[in-house]
Amino acid sequence: MEQPTEPATDNPLADLLHHAGLSPERLIARINERRRRRGSHPLDPKSAYPWLRPHPARPTQDNQTDALAVLSARTGHTVTAQQLGWTGPRRRPRRCIDAPGEAPVSDLLREIGQGEPVERRNLLLLAGTTVTAPALALLITADNPLDNHRGEHPPPQLAANIENAVRELRTLDDSDGSTTALTWASGLWQSTARVITTIRGDNPTTRRVHQAFIELCEQFGWMLFDDDRQPQAQRVYQSGMSLAREATSTSDIRSATGNLLASAAYQASWLAQHSEAKSLLDAAQRISAGSPPRLRAVIADRAVFAAGRRGDTEALRRARDSAHDHLDQTGHDIPWWSQWLSHHAIDAATGRAWLAARAPDTAEPYLTRRLETVSAETYPRDRMLAILDLADTQRLRGDLTTARSLTRQAHTLTDRVESPRARNRLHEVTNAFPQHP
Template identity: 50%
Template sequence: MPANVLGALLQQLGMRPEQLVARINQRRARRGCSPLSPKAAYPWLREVPALPQPDNQADALAVLTDRAGRCITASDVGWDLPRPRTRHRHIDAPGDAPLEALLHEISQGDIMDRRNLFMLTGAAATAPALALLLGPVAEAAAGPSSTRLNEQLVGSIERAVRDLREMDDSTGSASSDLTWGVGIWQSTSRVVAQAHGQGALADRLRTAYIELSEQVGWMLFDARRHPQAQRVYHTGMRLAREADTSLTTRHATANLVASTAYQAAWLGHHNDAAALLDIAARTPELPSAAAAVIAERRVYAAGRRHDSDTVLRFRDEALLHLDSPDERTPWWAAWLTKDSVDAATGRAWLACDQPSQAVPYLRSRVEATTPAYPRDHLHAVLDLADTTRQCGEDDEARELLGQAGRLIGIVSSQRLAHRFESLSSAVADV
């Protein structure tokens, strides 16, 4: 006899649990969601069943209704009872989670769409990065790999990360791009969880996953989905604690930590940002370009906490690294130029409530941006509009906001759209 109501219904309909999940996955695929595990329905069939997440429940009921030829409701399968206390999920604290269990959870469903995630601050926010300084975690001995790595698979993941960066750099984090990016991240989580072992291909896979976590985290940040961005960043840090990681992996991790710090600074979590950037800067043997990226992030963070002396110190440090290039520039650091440092410096002076200091840097940045990167240009124009408004030059601020308005329609960035609306309201009130 089946252990619960759903099991009895499946038996009556002549369906196996795997068939139910296969039909659910067909519906998920039409929405662009990653598939559930073929065994995902088994927890729903226990004597004390786990209840599916709302999206999975709706899909399951639709599939059962279609199969039965009559309406199947939540009460028909015992899903209308009060939900038990939410169980602990690894994604709530990725830095403390068993790695394989965390990656498996990420690959299973729509956990990144949860609306009850909250931002972590203080020790909870910085602990995963601090753990990187304490050395690798000894994981339980892995069994034989169930995913055999090969050049084509790893190369495809590496190319997908770069394609995602190029797409995001051009127009921002459109919902379709973000859906694709999160889907790649979830699918790659499954590959990483199943592909145990060491060697050059395994190291490249880990590096690509950390780079992917940085990129998807940035896209979520740009879409103002801040708790989700933080969980993605923390998952990348958790993987980075694996034994035998190479310098390439550590350098990619430093970039991820620096991006986490940028998010913290943007949100006003100044102590978290400073702690994260100190950790990133301690990464051994950083290439000059990577060290410059971290220094550029420190410029902005110093401005956000009104530390004007440190703004100048880190600006000089960033420029010094840029003036001393080496042959080890990572692909993800190639975006940084003197104009980028100018932009960070201008934003820092603006945050320090010294807009007149910011003007020359931000004018230079607006002139340096190109039509090929409209989000970058929009960001620069908004910075300058904010600066001129604070300097009392309202007509120029309105003109710049007019330029920004023409860009808003082609740039998908909730972060910048929100800022545009706030600035437009401030100028209208003058």
């Protein structure tokens, strides 16, 4: 049973909670009731504790308004911000990039455009509802639509230039790996965020810029993930979700958002955040209802890997069949960012999933076929990862000679592949071999 906090004369809020018979958790529960009525996602039950420290953090404006209303109703008299020391300059203001899902998108984009490159920031890995809240918020109508009343009308050529830059970034990442283009990607991400804060009007060009930023968040987030900068990748993915929630909902924006959620779910699976990955995939599937079958195939392909990582072989089979079925239904409407997906790619994901599920005999034929279809000239990183997955499979099957031979083949590609993810995988497979006496 929760107990009221002890009185603390150096913290007015702690003292007030004690006299009102409220625990910090109960205060947040009452605040969440107010947030639920207006469709906002709930705060973490421990959110009030930073407000009770000897040098307390101050709530955001929305949380402050809710807290004052709850406290006033509980005590029977008006509680003001002045009484709680919540006036004057804020101490150590929380950066929007620390919690993109909670920040107004206009403030978030302004911070992105003016701040230091995200890949150099010292950020903590997110987990639990902090990861999934921005995705679930996409399923709720936005309370604060993006402010498009100030700024300039964007020229169509601006949108075209951003779109072309994002596509060129994908090509460079595919051919050379993530590290080479990371600085360019970061600059493009910041510049596009800055553009969005300076344009106005709900028109086709503005929507194209918004869509391009969401696609850029997916691409840049994937590159950060490949570069083993997981906290930064999470923030970039969430920035795209935040814009998607407040931008005009078009079929193209929903498709780009579904693809972004699928990539975020892949990262969560890689990090063994299985519950978070499932929530992200569920949101992607709901958003993609009515979208091109190829997008639904991409989401199903990510679900294959997620199922294998958590050891759910039945879900793995269902997702594999669904991915192939959706791909068979693809017509001429093929989003550019989905051109990588093929039946061979789905089989490759299936092999990786069976390997993750510790079923190497089942994985082996899939991964052998995958290796036959990946070119070292066009996609050296994918080739290296394919070799290592097959090497790991043969190791688990007991064929150490073949496994070691494959690992040596992968090592020959390291000079051509700028990918910490691939290099980490090489060390992981190499270190898993039995040591010679």
